[in-house]
Amino acid sequence: MFLDPPTYLASLQGNIRQRPIPWEGAVRAGTLTEDQLARIRAVDKVKRDVRKQIVEDDLDGYRILFVGDPGTKSVLESASKRQDVVQYILVLLGDLLESVPALAKAIIRAGDPYRYFLPLLARSSNPDDPIPLLTSTVLVSLMAGSRDESATAIDTALPVIFSYLSSLTKNSDAGLQDIGVQEYSSLLYGAAPRRQFWKQRSETVAPLVEILRAAAGVGNKDASASLWSGTAGSTGSSLGGSLGGGVGLQLLYRVLLVMWQLSFESASIGDDLNDEYDIVLLYTQLLRLSPKEKTTRLLVSTLLNLLIHNQNTLLPTAVLARLPSLLQNLKTRQFADPDLREDMDRLRELLDEYTKTKTTFDEYVGELNSGHLRWSPPHRNAVFWAENARKIVEYENGALVQRLAEIMKKPWDNDKAVLAIACNDIGYLVREVPEKRGQLERLGLKTRVMELMGEADENVRWESLRALGGWLQYSFDTK
Incomplete structure (x- = not known):
């Protein structure tokens, strides 16, 4: 080009x-x-x-x-x-x-x-x-x-x-x-x-991702929290000469072009690219803000490369990022580029096929595997936990609760909601399958819940108290 x-x-x-x-x-x-x-x-x-x-x-x-x-x-x-x-x-x-x-x-x-x-x-x-x-x-x-x-x-x-x-x-x-x-x-x-x-990539990719985050209206430090919460870009995009952070459209296009070229290696690097830079979430936000057809084309084509080659791991993340609903909204846009229209149709078909066959349990698994929790519907749904708590604890020899433990170990300084959500989930697991509490304790989850009772964030303290209540209730009921 x-x-x-x-x-x-x-x-x-x-x-x-x-x-x-x-x-x-x-x-x-x-x-x-x-x-x-x-x-x-x-x-x-x-x-x-x-x-x-x-x-x-x-x-x-x-x-x-x-x-x-x-x-x-x-x-x-x-x-x-x-x-x-x-x-x-x-x-x-x-x-x-x-x-x-x-x-x-x-x-x-x-x-x-x-x-x-x-x-x-x-x-x-x-x-x-x-x-x-x-x-x-x-x-x-x-x-x-x-x-x-x-x-x-x-x-x-x-x-x-x-x-x-x-x-x-x-x-x-x-x-x-x-x-x-x-x-x-x-x-x-x-x-x-x-x-x-x-x-x-620490020299090459990381600075480019910082430019893209600036364009999306988020700083590097709080990028993931802002993107998952949906607050990114509130002051950013316009149809003028620059996006958020003062990123010019020409520079944005050239950065997107480089990332698109890199995405041809998605089969081998796609998972790591997303794990390290939240690239699916970032690209979904940039697609939401994209002011020009040429930037939209690169965003869609890159997402397609990533998702086609990493369907098991990245399609759940794309659903959590609300990419399917965004693509439906973009159907009203009259794009002139036939390649863009074709790629967008393929991306919609890929996501539609995935969502048709996936249950709420699959969505929860996808969210856990993404490494970043948000208040999606399953977390507050008592029926979901009644039907799936045992399955979550036993899934692949405890892989999901192990993942939950890994998430809880992080401080999440820029997104304390993740810790509150994790405590919420632990509380449901203890209440629904109390006989599995030993498994949860061996992973350090009870100790971590008790630590979080001292958090400055009020929501984290409340959810950790509720989670600990499940353990205490079980102890009293068995005496």
Whole structure:
């Protein structure tokens, strides 16, 4: 998918192209050779088709110009002490890689061309130094243009490039963020780079999720609580130029594009992606707020990729997030994009088929497995507990009460309602199947309920008291 270059980068490159370079003086000073200068001048400031023909007729010569040969330095090595020349050469190489696809393949065939550029990428942490930024653009064009999935590219060069691009996406400058995200997109051309991107997710994925959370109107700290409670986005979305948190529509689109590319690995990473970032819930909220058809298309397509490949684990979460009702509401929208309409129909069919065959018990299991409880109908329904309490305790050798214990162990500082709900459920289990209280006690549930009686939150204290009442009642009744 072609995207216009970020404005910040285009402006920087344009300024460097216009700077006069004293080439003859550089040759006299030994900064570059006559042969190197001749090749530079042959393609500098000439028409695109002329430039393309010249380079294609001398691919080996231009490969040597930029990455050298045994016994021959590249122009970047020769001119390493002249910042103005290095900047100019990097911009020129970037232009050639864009207009002459064969050049990237010729450079890659040389062996390990990345070793010439990676030191430039790491030469400065100063965001005002253009050389690392220009180098990243060259590396991305080189790797993406050749679709390089060699061990050298994936295991050696790509981790360094991703780390550098991550520093851009975490920058407060929207222009640098835009560059980092678009260059990510260029690199996710195959399964191998996508897997490496996920491997470095604390650097790569996490900052992008923070951008999406800001767009959804929630901060990173209280994201899950706000999303589950339905309060996210109350001040966020508009049909203007930005969403919540000041996230521009262009940046949002590019982040969604990267996440969509990553979602093609959903079969292997989908569960972890949701466990770590609540991605199904977040995407449902963003879909609710999406102001443009192109962002809606990426949201729907990503959700479809995730749910198709992780039906047992993520379809219950999608139902809890109220995605089915949202999709029904979106049926009234007249979308022009046929791919979006098709994906939306497939997503509705997938969810409809799931909900048709699932019981209230299945919904409860799905909520427990999501790791985040909310006041959904089963929790307060005495009939539900009368019919299902024993089944919940005995299900898969106690897997559900083990999951409940895991949820209760967390402090839930940003969503105390989860603890109140868990205490509510424990109380029902003790009252309906008192003979199983030993099993619950061995999991530490009684001890945790007693601890929660000291919580500052009034609802948690009340529900923990009610839960403990079940244990006390049973004790008195058996004396």
